[in-house]
Every structure is written in structure tokens, then in C-alpha cells.
Amino acid sequence: MIKNIILGIKEYAGALSLISKLKLWKYFIIPVLISIVTAILIGVEAYVLSDNIGSYIAKAWVWDSGKETFTSISNFIGGLIVVIIGLIVYKHIIMALSAPFMSAVSEKIEHHFYGNVKHLHRKTSFTEQLIRGIRINLRNLLKELLITFPILLLKFIPIINIFSTILLFLVQAYYAGFGNMDYTLERHLDYKKSVDFVGKNKGYAIGNGIVFMLCLLIPIIGIIIVLPLSVTAASTKTLSLLHSKHE
Numbered sequence: 742m743i744k745n746i747i748l749g750i751k752e753y754a755g756a757l758s759l760i761s762k763l764k765l766w767k768y769f770i771i772p773v774l775i776s777i778v779t780a781i782l783i784g785v786e787a788y789v790l791s792d793n794i795g796s797y798i799a800k801a802w803v804w805d806s807g808k809e810t811f812t813s814i815s816n817f818i819g820g821l822i823v824v825i826i827g828l829i830v831y832k833h834i835i836m837a838l839s840a841p842f843m844s845a846v847s848e849k850i851e852h853h854f855y856g857n858v859k860h861l862h863r864k865t866s867f868t869e870q871l872i873r874g875i876r877i878n879l880r881n882l883l884k885e886l887l888i889t890f891p892i893l894l895l896k897f898i899p900i901i902n903i904f905s906t907i908l909l910f911l912v913q914a915y916y917a918g919f920g921n922m923d924y925t926l927e928r929h930l931d932y933k934k935s936v937d938f939v940g941k942n943k944g945y946a947i948g949n950g951i952v953f954m955l956c957l958l959i960p961i962i963g964i965i966i967v968l969p970l971s972v973t974a975a976s977t978k979t980l981s982l983l984h985s986k987h988e
Contacts, residue, residue: 742944749918749948752974760973763853768846769969772839780964783831787823822893828957829885829913833878836920839968840874841867843924847976851925854977855984862928870927877923877932881916888912914950921949921975929983942982949975 760766836843844865851858865873889912895905919939926935939946949971956967 745942745944746948746951749945749974749978750952752949752978753952753970755977756970756973759850759853759977760969763849765846765849765973766969768842768849772835772842772968773965775838776835776964776968779831779834783827787820787827790819790823818896821896825889825893825909825913826886828954829882829889829916832913832917832953832957833882833885833920835968836917837874837878838871840924840927841870843921843968843972844870844927846972847925847980848928850973850976851928851980854980858984863931865927873927873932874923877935878920880936881919885912885916910951910954911947914954915943915947916950917953917971918946918948918950918975921953921971922946922979924972925976925979925983938982945978945982949978 889909892905892909892912896902898905922939922942922945923935926938930938952974953967953971956963956970959966
């Protein structure tokens with residue numbers, strides 16, 4: 742698993758040069774615009790909701806002693822919850838709506854490395870790719886939220902909350918990598934087989950997703966470069982796995 746995570750991260754090394762070489766930047770224009778608009782909308786919503794959630798949590802403390810301290814902690818946790826859920830929703834929205842454009846990027850990369858292999862592809866239209874992207878990311882969003890909420894509860898436990906932060910980051914990374922890999926899997930495998938494929942290659946998905954999540958920590962630039970880099974890296978690695986299987 743750890744070895745595959747490292748390999749998934751290493752795939753980013755040649756992403757920028759490959760994008761330039763194949764002139765792929767034009768395919769990222771609309772997805773980047775989607776990314777920026779989505780980030781702004783979720784950011785505004787997070788700012789509005791953070792205090793409200795903090796106040797709601799603070800009501801759990803019914804004693805006068807320590808009320809102020811607990812309220813401050815509650816406001817911080819409330820803001821943290823909103824940011825985490827905001828990141829989860831953000832990444833699934835942009836990955837779902839970008840599916841048709843990213844599928845084209847993956848296909849260009851495949852043609853560059855493996856030539857004309859359309860005989861190995863499933864034929865899908867722009868609309869079908871969009872529906873597939875929405876279906877996969879809605880499925881992943883629900884599963885990720887179900888896993889995330891129990892982990893967030895661990896943040897109330899001292900010491901354990903440190904490990905819960907790492908676990909939370911890895912969960913987010915896995916589902917980010919999952920979405921990026923599916924832009925390639927969409928052409929080769931049906932829905933169920935794609936889910937099984939990523940399940941068997943969790944390390945690569947986590948490795949790709951780790952860099953994806955780290956990119957989002959970079960103000961402004963992060964939401965611009967995150968899709969081009971992560972999709973290119975995921976496509977290269979996923980194609981390598983698929984074609985090794987075909988061979």
C-alpha cells in the first residue's frame with residue numbers, strides 16, 4: 742500500500758511537461774472556471790455557517806463555569822467542520838461537472854503513449870460522460886460523508902484527535918484520487934468494474950489524492966492548478982495499470 746501511494750505521488754513529476762507537450766491546457770479552461778466559481782460559492786457559505794454551527798455545539802455545555810472557553814472551542818470546531826465538509830463537496834462538484842472535459846484529456850494522453858486503441862474503449866457521449874461523472878461522485882460524496890462524521894467526533898478526544906486529522910486527510914485523498922482515476926476508467930470499464938478497480942488500487946488513488954489535497958492548501962493558485970496536475974498524473978498511472986492488464 743505505502744509503495745503504491747509513493748508511486749501515485751511520483752506520477753506528478755512529469756505532469757506539467759506532458760500537459761505542455763500535448764497542448765492540453767485548452768481542455769482545462771472550463772473546468773478551472775467551474776473550480777473557481779465553486780470555491781467562491783462554498784467559501785461564502787462556509788463563512789456564513791461557521792458561527793451558527795459553533796453556537797449550536799456550544800449549547801451542549803449547560804454549566805456556567807467554563808462556558809466561554811467551551812464556546813470558543815465550539816466556534817473553532819464549527820468552522821473546521823464547515824471547511825472540511827466544504828472541501829468534500831467542492832471536490833466532488835468540480836470532478837463531476839468536469840468529467841466530459843477530463844475524459845478528453847485522458848484520451849489524448851492514452852493516444853500519446855499507446856497509439857490508437859479505440860478498440861479497447863467503451864463508446865460514450867458527452868452527456869453519458871457527464872452522467873457517469875455525477876453518478877460516481879454522488880456515490881463517493883455520500884460514502885465520504887458517512888465516514889467523515891464519525892471521524893469528526895474523534896476530534897473532541899485529546900491526543901486521538903491528532904490521528905483523526907491524518908485519517909480524515911487520507912479519506913479525502915482517496916476519494917479525490919478515485920474521481921481522477923475514473924476519467925480514464927470511464928472509457929474502459931463499466932460502473933461496477935471501475936469501483937472494483939479503484940478498490941484494488943487504493944494506494945495509487947490515495948497517492949494521487951494526497952497531492953490533490955495539498956494543492957488546495959495553496960491560496961488561489963491551488964484551485965487553478967489542481968485539476969490539470971492531478972488528472973494528468975492519475976490518467977498516466979491508470980492507463981499504465983489498464984494496459985498492463987490488457988497485455
